[in-house]
Amino acid sequence: MRYLTAGESHGKQLTTIVEGVPAHLQLTKEDINESLIRRQGGHGRGRRMKIEKDLVEITSGVRHGYTLGSPISLIITNDDFKHWKQIMDEEPIESDEEIKRQISKPRPGHADLNGGLKYDHRDMRNVLERSSARETAARVAAGAVAKKILKEIGVDVVGYVKRIYDVEADDQPSMTFNDKVEMSNLSPVRTLDSTKEKAMMDAIDQAKKDGDSIGGVVEVCVEGMPSGIGSHVHYDRKLDGRIAGSVISINAFKGVEFGIGFEAAERRGSETHDEIYYNSTDGYKRKSNRLGGFEGGMTTGMPIIVKGVMKPIPTLYKPLQSVDIETKEPFEASIERSDSCAVPAASVVMEHIVAWEVAQAILDQFTSDTINQLKDEMKRYRERIREF
Ligand SMILES: Cc1cc2nc3c(=O)[nH]c(=O)nc-3n(C[C@H](O)[C@H](O)[C@H](O)COP(=O)(O)O)c2cc1C
Ligand SMILES: C=C(O[C@@H]1CC(C(=O)O)=C[C@@H](OP(=O)(O)O)[C@H]1O)C(=O)O
Numbered sequence: 001m002r003y004l005t006a007g008e009s010h011g012k013q014l015t016t017i018v019e020g021v022p023a024h025l026q027l028t029k030e031d032i033n034e035s036l037i038r039r040q041g042g043h044g045r046g047r048r049m050k051i052e053k054d055l056v057e058i059t060s061g062v063r064h065g066y067t068l069g070s071p072i073s074l075i076i077t078n079d080d081f082k083h084w085k086q087i088m089d090e091e092p093i094e095s096d097e098e099i100k101r102q103i104s105k106p107r108p109g110h111a112d113l114n115g116g117l118k119y120d121h122r123d124m125r126n127v128l129e130r131s132s133a134r135e136t137a138a139r140v141a142a143g144a145v146a147k148k149i150l151k152e153i154g155v156d157v158v159g160y161v162k163r164i165y166d167v168e169a170d171d172q173p174s175m176t177f178n179d180k181v182e183m184s185n186l187s188p189v190r191t192l193d194s195t196k197e198k199a200m201m202d203a204i205d206q207a208k209k210d211g212d213s214i215g216g217v218v219e220v221c222v223e224g225m226p227s228g229i230g231s232h233v234h235y236d237r238k239l240d241g242r243i244a245g246s247v248i249s250i251n252a253f254k255g256v257e258f259g260i261g262f263e264a265a266e267r268r269g270s271e272t273h274d275e276i277y278y279n280s281t282d283g284y285k286r287k288s289n290r291l292g293g294f295e296g297g298m299t300t301g302m303p304i305i306v307k308g309v310m311k312p313i314p315t316l317y318k319p320l321q322s323v324d325i326e327t328k329e330p331f332e333a334s335i336e337r338s339d340s341c342a343v344p345a346a347s348v349v350m351e352h353i354v355a356w357e358v359a360q361a362i363l364d365q366f367t368s369d370t371i372n373q374l375k376d377e378m379k380r381y382r383e384r385i386r387e388f
Helices: 029-039 096-100 112-119 125-131 133-152 177-184 194-209 239-248 261-266 343-365 371-387
Strands: 002-006 013-019 056-060 072-077 156-164 216-223 253-258 276-279 283-286 304-310 321-323 330-332
Touching (some): 002 133, 029 343, 072 133, 133 156, 133 343, 156 177, 156 194, 156 343, 177 216, 177 343, 216 343, 239 253, 239 304, 239 343, 253 261, 283 371
Antiparallel strands (some): 002 013, 013 072, 056 072, 216 304, 253 304, 276 283, 321 330
């Protein structure tokens, strides 16, 4: 299974093409819209999210509510396009006024300067339109399809906010999967403790008031995975590696860890590894899950627990220093609108990105022309490893 996305932030639409989805999977636009709407939520978003109402149109690959096995194309319209028609027009530039609107002032923390240098775009709008995290809506649409496949084989994925700036969400060892699902319902930030929710929102509001921005940590949990998904035999088949790369590819994500992650550096081996036991009902199990569900690039059968850290949003009302590429003179970047914190929204993005990687690894491993073939193969595999 693979996917491609296309679309500029203020262009007409975002397009996702998903290829390799098993036939006969029940899929409606509502399945995808639920995810898209969640991604638009969260405290700290700017004015753009008031303009957009992300709803998908399925234009191929699905008929009468079921996948055909052919490529699925998904369209999300940018409602803001109506305000940008002239700026985003594909026709050649005609007026001097349009030339004057070109962006020659790269913003620190964005792709503007590097992309301008690489692609020889002196109008850096040609870079920022595609580097914008607007693209994550298209990726969430693909992830929503992946989540539908996973649901059929008893695998659930959920993402939630773990930390915003200096406020850590509760980390109760007794936290159930349902608690995590509860935390994933942004309203507009969700933790199990309303005082923490308020503290997170206060931190976001304070940063905004100061003309600044803040980041945080997102956690994703995958339940219901059998052991042995992924592979140790080649670097690019290691599922933890694929997930890590994919998480870092989310705009503004700077770090990733599985289970105890970086804390492993401060622990002894006896306090790090997950001991194995066996019982005939469950097969091979672990007494702990410190390594977040991975050994040797393959799943251990314990929940996958993966965290990603998001840097503070780079566009600030309190401007940062940069250089105008036309005059080579310093300037201070001023802005019209921006998110001040997008960690809650990013928790939805990361959930869908992890779901995609997990589903893709499963489809690589099992025959999956039809969803029933996949279900049968997974069932047989689960039985085999239980008795192994
Ligand atoms: C959901 C989401 C929303 C974002 N919103 C903004 C924003 O409003 N303003 C901004 O400057 N950056 C925003 N970003 C971050 C930038 O897209 C990102 O920092 C930039 O593309 C550079 O990529 P890099 O940080 O990965 O190097 C957002 C990121 C995500 C995931
Ligand atoms: C549009 C989305 O996020 C955008 C991501 C983004 C950026 O620079 O990454 C900048 C902002 O866009 P604009 O400049 O149009 O206000 C965000 O709103 C979205 O998440 O759908």
